Amino acid sequence: MKNYFFAVFLSVITCFGYTQNEDSLIIRKIFTEALTNYTSYNKLSFLCKEIGGRIGGAPQSIEAVYWAKKTLAEYGADTVYLQDLKVRNWKRGEKETCIVKTSLAPEKNLSVCALGGSVGTGKKGISAKVVEVKNFDELKLLGKDKIEGKIVFFNRAADPSTYSTFPAYGGAANQRVHGAAYAARYGAVAAISRSLTLAYHDYPHTGIMYYNDSIKKIPAFAISTISADLLSEFLKNDTALTIFLKSGCFENEDTTSYNVIGELKGSEHPEEIIVVSAHIDAWDNGEGAHDDGAGVVQAMEVLRIFKSLGIKLKRTLRVVHFMDEEMAQRGGRKYASVVEEKNEKHIAAIESDCGGFTPQGFCFENGANIKGLIEKWKPLLIEYGLWLFIEGHSAVDIGIMKNLKFPLFGLMTDSQRYFDHQHAPTDVFEAVNKRELQLGAASMAALVYLLDKYAL
């Protein structure tokens, strides 16, 4: 590759050819600031390396709350406060064990982890035969006769064939979320589900699972894609193999936690609010770098950018770090209830929860009134790779406010690598590229600038 590319870049600029009006100049400044100042990238390093995994209820999540509060103040927020709420208090306990005993090979450890919300196996663990299924229909077909007393192994792989990786995740997620509850109906003693990832590696991906209150709670595990294939291979040749499973997870009483909120007061309409948000909790088995440490520092970075450039917004910019997205979305619910209670006027809310990858655009809901504006803004944003604007679900936490009818935006990023890391030990600071991270922050800042100037 040679440096002819400068010419190419110039022709990109020329091609899109909008007039260099105030908006494009300000958006240029926003992106330049984001791409030349790595304060927030370094903050992510602290959040990942010094605090680490921080599932709601864990001491690390409280550490993260106070760190975020301090950082928002340091960035120059006018007001910083916590919003208290109760969260579930699930603990993983000791590291999980999964040993396969087969006539085909010496005893072998498989890579598993307990799913979030699962009960533990008890100290003795569970030993049982294994039934592999691809979906709930197969489970039903096998019925109680074939399943009772066994471990159900849900092994439907995510479908890699679509451009976005979210359909791959969505198409296989019911195994993880409801697998144990379904398996328990037929008398299974535990459930193992294939990790929700397109990566072929030996790391299990955790994530929330739910029980059905009327059915016995059985322990639920995720297994790495490599270990899943190995187990499946063994099962083809030894249906009598057994697995020993052990997990020490348990749930304590709900405990107090917090949303973190920081504001830059609007100069003309301080009572009108534009939210930029992410969730501060993260699974305990990684560092929560992409999910969603990236979003946390991006939301802060939006505030830092406006402060640093001296751009005065007419409306109030409110950074919200929601607690407990991963388990029960209590942070999102709490925030929504306060908005309703106080009858706060929100102009829009934006959330970043698709990882710190190169941004591609926004998905939005409740956007009927500003759809025309979005069309007008597109030429200002395409220069920064923002080509994707679609109506659809915005994001988990802000999505709770859908009934409040103001526009909700989810930052959409290049999803190719997202599920390589999500909920896994590979979700570490080193997996985040500083430029990709900062482009996401700048994209949200540009949207805030435009919403503040033109919305309503």
Next chain:
Amino acid sequence: MKNYFFAVFLSVITCFGYTQNEDSLIIRKIFTEALTNYTSYNKLSFLCKEIGGRIGGAPQSIEAVYWAKKTLAEYGADTVYLQDLKVRNWKRGEKETCIVKTSLAPEKNLSVCALGGSVGTGKKGISAKVVEVKNFDELKLLGKDKIEGKIVFFNRAADPSTYSTFPAYGGAANQRVHGAAYAARYGAVAAISRSLTLAYHDYPHTGIMYYNDSIKKIPAFAISTISADLLSEFLKNDTALTIFLKSGCFENEDTTSYNVIGELKGSEHPEEIIVVSAHIDAWDNGEGAHDDGAGVVQAMEVLRIFKSLGIKLKRTLRVVHFMDEEMAQRGGRKYASVVEEKNEKHIAAIESDCGGFTPQGFCFENGANIKGLIEKWKPLLIEYGLWLFIEGHSAVDIGIMKNLKFPLFGLMTDSQRYFDHQHAPTDVFEAVNKRELQLGAASMAALVYLLDKYAL
């Protein structure tokens, strides 16, 4: 992140809303094949791990040639052949040394490597004081008095402020390419230039440098960004510091090497050719994964996809792996001269040389006749993230054929991470994501399909 995203994905499909005609169905098949078959990704592993760095003239480059020939045959090419040419035969020799001697600290090793094409220091190495400059103007201003007998340290950082990283590279490249020749004019004994990367790490990035035949050849080095900053910091407080530099590089007589060519004969117009290409040589200090092993396996993958799907192209698909892009582009020149000599009819040529990252579109030249077609094709391609179609320089090897007037296309990828790896020890197989790689191959295959069906 929850599985609501399936809904989002469906709305993407609906949004773009083109009719599900034959073209969109075939392009869907192409992408599905690429995203569900990882043969070529595994081939890249072999090229990187078993062959490795393969600069023109090195035995590894010849190994790569025979490996590519074999792989193209294995993929079902009708014809596979080599096109011989002479390449430069530069050798790095023993690992380079750079030791800074300053009153401020104990002796310290800095991370440097010789630039491609550089002469060596001789066995005794070079010890001299250092003059830091940012550009050639500063060099001129200092003049012979201040520079003679010293080592010139070019320390202009790449500008990170643009969305594309190519302007950052282009804007700082003259230090690497011509730094030594300029410094030699003023009597410098060696030149060190800051690595052309936006990554902040301790790996030096090599790359070609050229001498001016009328001026003495002095050794040229690249220094890592971290070592460059350290050296600069030392110089601020100790202008009398010295550096010891040693490199063992040398150049042998030109030697024979090859372009690799594999074809799938066209069913209606076999004499009309569509080229899909990349360069098979790569710098010796890494594995040449993104630059340009990715392109090599992508070009092969295009052939594999058509063969595997049983799609018969009317024209001949010709996969070309150019030798010697990195040093003197002799492979590109050889190929162009044969095309002219044989008066071969080319419909178009495509090259992938921007790394195996998520594709964003194509830059094209000589495309006046098909500009309207590209506009028509855009709705078919946007679904796969291909939003960027610009007129400009296509790629280095095929660009040599610009005078032949047929359309040339360069695959454009997300450039954020490209210069973190280019020409550096970090350009390894592990830095390539299989889906991003395969999307690039599918993008080129889709373009080949459309060119074959509609061009002319």
